[in-house]
Amino acid sequence: MTNQHHSTDQQTKARTLHDLHRPGTPLVLANVWDAASARLVAEAGAPAIATASASVSWTLGAPDGGGLDRDRALAQTALIAAAVDLPVTADLESGFADTAEGVGETVTRLLATGAVGVNLEDADHATGELLPLAEAVERIAAARAAAEAAGIDLYLNARTDVFMLGVGEPEERLGLAIARAEAYVAAGASGIFVPALIDPDSVAAFVKAVPVPVNVLAFPGAPSIAELAGLGVARVSLGPGLAKVAYAAVERAAREVYASGTYGALDGGLDYGRLNGLFQ
Structure with a gap:
C-alpha cells in the first residue's frame, strides 16, 4: 500500500522511469542542476530528468x-x-550519510521531494577509495528497504567507481566491477552505473554479464548514442557536461566585458521572454 503522502502520480512516474531503461534503446539523460536547466532539457524532448551531483554542488557553492x-x-x-512533469532521478553521491541507516533516511527524504530515482555510488570521499563491498551492499539494501516502506518503486541506480578510481590492475577492473554489480543487484539495485567504462569491448562484456540495465557516462570523444545502443547500453548520462558548457559561456562573456568592454559573447543567448516563458 502506498503511503498517503506519496501520490499515485509519483508511483506512475517511478514505473515510467523503469520502463525507459531499454537495452539497445537507451534513456539519454542531459543532467541538470536547477529549475531552468530542468525546464530547458524537458522542452528539448527529454523523457526524464536527472541531476548531476557535480552540477548541483557547483551551483550551490560547494565542490563535488x-x-x-x-x-x-x-x-x-x-x-x-x-x-517539470517528468520522472526525476537524483544523483546523491554516496547517500550523504555515514551509515546504511542514514542512507535509508536520505532515500525516504528524497521520495518526499517527488523524485523517483536515485544514484548511489560506492566511493568513500573521505579516503578516495571504494567502500568495503559488504558496507556498500548494506547501503543499497537500506535504500531499497526505505523505498519499499514508502510504497514507491524507486529506480535505484547503483554506481561503482572501480574504473573511475582505477582500482586494481587494468586487466582486473572489469571482473571487479562485475562482481560489485552482481552484489548490488542482489541487494536491490535496479541498474548499474559505471563511469569511466567506455571502451566498446569492455562495455559489451559488462552489459552481457550484468542482468540489469547498464548506464555509462558520455563525454566528448566517447562512442555516440547509436554506438552505445548497439553495445546494449540502457542509459547514457552526460553528467556535469551541460553545466560545464553553461558556466564556460558565463566565463567567456565575463572575461570579454572586463577585458575589452564589448558584449559579443552575449549574442545568441536565450532572451528574457524565452526564459520567463519557461515558468508561465
Whole structure:
C-alpha cells in the first residue's frame, strides 16, 4: 500500500522511469542542476530528468565529492521535481550519510521531494577509495528497504567507481566491477552505473554479464548514442557536461566585458521572454 503522502502520480512516474531503461534503446539523460536547466532539457524532448551531483554542488557553492550537505541537495532536488512533469532521478553521491541507516533516511527524504530515482555510488570521499563491498551492499539494501516502506518503486541506480578510481590492475577492473554489480543487484539495485567504462569491448562484456540495465557516462570523444545502443547500453548520462558548457559561456562573456568592454559573447543567448516563458 502506498503511503498517503506519496501520490499515485509519483508511483506512475517511478514505473515510467523503469520502463525507459531499454537495452539497445537507451534513456539519454542531459543532467541538470536547477529549475531552468530542468525546464530547458524537458522542452528539448527529454523523457526524464536527472541531476548531476557535480552540477548541483557547483551551483550551490560547494565542490563535488562530499562538499555538499544532504539538506541542500534534497532542497535543490525538490525545486527541480516541482519544475517539470517528468520522472526525476537524483544523483546523491554516496547517500550523504555515514551509515546504511542514514542512507535509508536520505532515500525516504528524497521520495518526499517527488523524485523517483536515485544514484548511489560506492566511493568513500573521505579516503578516495571504494567502500568495503559488504558496507556498500548494506547501503543499497537500506535504500531499497526505505523505498519499499514508502510504497514507491524507486529506480535505484547503483554506481561503482572501480574504473573511475582505477582500482586494481587494468586487466582486473572489469571482473571487479562485475562482481560489485552482481552484489548490488542482489541487494536491490535496479541498474548499474559505471563511469569511466567506455571502451566498446569492455562495455559489451559488462552489459552481457550484468542482468540489469547498464548506464555509462558520455563525454566528448566517447562512442555516440547509436554506438552505445548497439553495445546494449540502457542509459547514457552526460553528467556535469551541460553545466560545464553553461558556466564556460558565463566565463567567456565575463572575461570579454572586463577585458575589452564589448558584449559579443552575449549574442545568441536565450532572451528574457524565452526564459520567463519557461515558468508561465
